[in-house]
Amino acid sequence: MDPDEYFNRTRMVIVAGKGGVGKTVLSAALARLAARTGRTALLVEVDGRNAVASLFDVAEIAYEETVIAPATDHTAAVRARSITPDTALVEWLDDHGMKLISKRLQRTGAIDVIATATPGIKDLLVLGKIKQLVVESDADVVIVDAPAAGHAMTFLRAPAMLAEMARSGPIHTQAHAVLEMLHDPRQCEVMLVTLPEETPVNELIDTAFQLEDDVGIQLAPVVVNGMYPVIDGLDTDLSNVDLSSVKSNLGAAKIAELRAAGDFRHKRSELQTSQRDRLADMLPLEQLALPYIFDADIGLEQIDELADALARAIEALDV
Amino acid sequence: MSSASFDELIASKSIVVLAGTGGVGKTTTSAVVALHAARAGRKVALVTIDPAKRLADALGLDELSNEPSRIDLTPDDQTTDKAKTTGELWALMLDTKSTFDALIHRYSADPAQADRILSNDFYSNISNALSGTQEYMAMEKLYELAEDGDYDLVIVDTPPSRNALAFLDSPNMLARLLDHWLYKALMTPTRKLLKASNLLLKQLSKVVGGDVVEDIVAFFQAFEGMEDGFKERSQRVMELLASDACAFVLVASARRDTTIEAAYLARQLADNDLDVAAVVMNRLQPDFVRLKRRPRAPEFEPFLQAHDELHALADREETHIESLLSQVASDPVVVRVPLLATDVHDLDGMAELQAKMFQT
Ligand SMILES: Nc1ncnc2c1ncn2[C@@H]1O[C@H](COP(=O)(O)OP(=O)(O)O)[C@@H](O)[C@H]1O
Ligand SMILES: Nc1ncnc2c1ncn2[C@@H]1O[C@H](COP(=O)(O)OP(=O)(O)O)[C@@H](O)[C@H]1O
Ligand SMILES: [Mg+2]
Ligand SMILES: [Mg+2]
Numbered sequence: 001m002d003p004d005e006y007f008n009r010t011r012m013v014i015v016a017g018k019g020g021v022g023k024t025v026l027s028a029a030l031a032r033l034a035a036r037t038g039r040t041a042l043l044v045e046v047d048g049r050n051a052v053a054s055l056f057d058v059a060e061i062a063y064e065e066t067v068i069a070p071a072t073d074h075t076a077a078v079r080a081r082s083i084t085p086d087t088a089l090v091e092w093l094d095d096h097g098m099k100l101i102s103k104r105l106q107r108t109g110a111i112d113v114i115a116t117a118t119p120g121i122k123d124l125l126v127l128g129k130i131k132q133l134v135v136e137s138d139a140d141v142v143i144v145d146a147p148a149a150g151h152a153m154t155f156l157r158a159p160a161m162l163a164e165m166a167r168s169g170p171i172h173t174q175a176h177a178v179l180e181m182l183h184d185p186r187q188c189e190v191m192l193v194t195l196p197e198e199t200p201v202n203e204l205i206d207t208a209f210q211l212e213d214d215v216g217i218q219l220a221p222v223v224v225n226g227m228y229p230v231i232d233g234l235d236t237d238l239s240n241v242d243l244s245s246v247k248s249n250l251g252a253a254k255i256a257e258l259r260a261a262g263d264f265r266h267k268r269s270e271l272q273t274s275q276r277d278r279l280a281d282m283l284p285l286e287q288l289a290l291p292y293i294f295d296a297d298i299g300l301e302q303i304d305e306l307a308d309a310l311a312r313a314i315e316a317l318d319v
Numbered sequence: 320m321s322s323a324s325f326d327e328l329i330a331s332k333s334i335v336v337l338a339g340t341g342g343v344g345k346t347t348t349s350a351v352v353a354l355h356a357a358r359a360g361r362k363v364a365l366v367t368i369d370p371a372k373r374l375a376d377a378l379g380l381d382e383l384s385n386e387p388s389r390i391d392l393t394p395d396d397q398t399t400d401k402a403k404t405t406g407e408l409w410a411l412m413l414d415t416k417s418t419f420d421a422l423i424h425r426y427s428a429d430p431a432q433a434d435r436i437l438s439n440d441f442y443s444n445i446s447n448a449l450s451g452t453q454e455y456m457a458m459e460k461l462y463e464l465a466e467d468g469d470y471d472l473v474i475v476d477t478p479p480s481r482n483a484l485a486f487l488d489s490p491n492m493l494a495r496l497l498d499h500w501l502y503k504a505l506m507t508p509t510r511k512l513l514k515a516s517n518l519l520l521k522q523l524s525k526v527v528g529g530d531v532v533e534d535i536v537a538f539f540q541a542f543e544g545m546e547d548g549f550k551e552r553s554q555r556v557m558e559l560l561a562s563d564a565c566a567f568v569l570v571a572s573a574r575r576d577t578t579i580e581a582a583y584l585a586r587q588l589a590d591n592d593l594d595v596a597a598v599v600m601n602r603l604q605p606d607f608v609r610l611k612r613r614p615r616a617p618e619f620e621p622f623l624q625a626h627d628e629l630h631a632l633a634d635r636e637e638t639h640i641e642s643l644l645s646q647v648a649s650d651p652v653v654v655r656v657p658l659l660a661t662d663v664h665d666l667d668g669m670a671e672l673q674a675k676m677f678q679t
Binding site for chain 2: 018019020051093096098101104105113114116117118119121148165166167169170171197198199200202231232233234236238241250253254257258259260261262263264265266267268271294295296297
């Protein structure tokens with residue numbers, strides 16, 4: 001599949017997974033890839049951590065939409081904005097004729113009582129705000145860097161829960177509007193990401209089934225991030241190698257070190273492959289593999305490298 | 320860097336709280352520290368939170384529980400030496416809801432009051448879902464086990480939170496709710512407060528529905544007379560955490576994002592006058608000796624590549640570690656633990672980690 005075709009499929013990609021597996025990095029790479037296909041991408045952050053900012057070398061991601069990577073001759077722009085649960089709740093109350101009370105609720109802290117009394121209300125309102133963005137923004141693709149896995153479930157389940165709880169009234173209306181968006185694959189899909197390690201893979205499998213069963217949202221191919229690139233030849237037995245032709249004589253101890261380094265890499269790599277295979281066995285979704293970047297901390301250059309890898313992986317999908 | 324050893328530090332404490340962001344190895348580390356102390360002859364209680372399934376299986380923890388159960392410490396393939404331990408390891412997987420329920424039972428005047436609270440929807444929201452509740456109950460369990468006096472050492476794993484305040488502040492969670500003006504307005508209504516709260520409740524009803532508001536009111540009313548007990552208890556938990564008997568161990572991995580988060584946690588602890596007694600840098604690239612001369616044979620190329628890449632990574636890790644330590648003012652014991660070639664989910668893996676952690 002062409003990346004262009006991929007972004008034609010849906011307006012919004014929600015990136016979800018366990019904490020630390022690379023959601024923010026993947027969201028950034030997806031945004032850059034969309035920009036390369038000529039689509040203006042809007043990256044939405046919902047955890048208020050500003051993690052996207054440092055990747056794009058900007059000071060912060062604000063509530064208002066700002067350009068974080070300008071358009072060039074070959075690519076469209078990437079924009080970003082941050083929507084936090086608190087701002088979503090307050091804005092929603094303002095929009096629903098409760099401006100005065102929302103101020104007062106904030107001041108007195110009673111807003112926490114509401115949030116406690118109505119679990120999921122903040123999540124619903126963040127999603128509601130995102131829906132509004134999708135409708136109003138002129139960005140071509142919206143990428144949502146979702147909260148960590150356990151949270152992603154509560155996040156995406158909130159609308160259905162509240163639709164059931166509130167039988168009428170503004171919450172009810174809002175919940176149904178959001179559910180309609182979540183159920184429409186042309187409007188959005190979820191891209192789950194994991195590391196090729198046991199616990200994150202297990203969590204991804206659970207999340208995938210729950211999303212399908214409880215939320216009924218379309219699932220994109222899953223991303224396996226941080227695969228060690230395979231180095232051929234690590235299974236050579238170095239003790240059999242004739243060293244007489246080698247100018248520098250290493251000595252047994254150094255050779256043992258080299259072998260240990262190779263073995264370690266090889267073992268971790270095998271572990272990764274076995275986790276990836278296990279994921280394939282247990283979850284009938286296509287996989288997109290992204291390489292582990294060894295040589296530098298992740299910045300914009302590495303994001304672009306990962307966007308390249310993502311493009312290749314998407315191209316290799318046979319759909 | 321403090322010159323004391325990790326072993327000495329743990330030996331000198333009766334409470335150890337492990338803090339850190341998710342995925343760094345907090346749960347694994349707490350289990351290994353507990354194992355080590357038990358093998359050193361102490362009677363240890365370990366409170367784990369959401370352990371990876373295979374680790375839980377290895378410890379024989381198959382369900383959430385409220386009371387610690389005894390763990391068999393005999394490693395699969397070691398029958399001598401270490402098996403002859405005189406210590407004991409008791410562990411539990413924190414059950415947030417039933418810990419909270421027990422607390423309500425303890426402080427209610429009679430079973431009827433407890434029932435009124437336990438059956439209230441607002442209460443079940445708090446006890447099930449509210450962020451901060453898991454932290455609160457971890458601290459509650461810690462207090463309970465420490466007060467119990469039955470254990471030499473209580474080790475508490477914490478939920479993966481970014482916010483140290485989430486658990487420092489958590490014992491105050493309920494106390495704060497009960498300090499809320501809305502609560503006061505309902506319980507000791509002055510005319511002014513009552514008028515304000517009625518208006519508020521009416522508005523709230525429009526947003527979240529009348530039933531929900533009724534639940535809130537009923538919850539607050541059901542708590543009548545219990546607030547002092549809760550406030551006093553949270554006071555005592557904080558005192559315990561601040562005492563010399565307690566040590567905070569910060570677990571981190573050496574990546575930019577996790578060290579930034581760890582530094583943030585350390586700062587929050589410091590702001591609360593709590594010291595980080597030790598920093599465990601976990602999952603570090605194993606240290607392979609550097610080469611002065613490089614063999615130029617094709618067979619060596621892949622090995623050189625692996626070796627170089629791991630070193631590049633190790634070098635970057637070092638800068639992240641330095642950056643973190645420069646931000647931890649309390650002169651902590653620093654423990655470096657390498658990433659093992661495989662995950663840690665049995666007693667043998669834990670023994671391997673124990674050897675690295677305690678240099679045994
Ligand atoms: N493919 C990769 N190669 C190397 N490092 C990576 C890769 N993907 C993510 N990382 C690093 O892993 C850490 C977690 O990634 P991040 O995107 O912040 O995760 P999340 O948003 O899921 O918490 C960051 O330090 C990031 O730089
Ligand atoms: N030093 C280590 N070497 C190899 N794997 C490790 C090490 N420490 C932890 N792990 C693995 O990392 C994963 C996460 O560990 P865990 O203790 O569950 O983290 P946390 O409680 O911080 O989320 C587990 O699969 C565990 O086996
Ligand atoms: Mg992130
Ligand atoms: Mg854990």
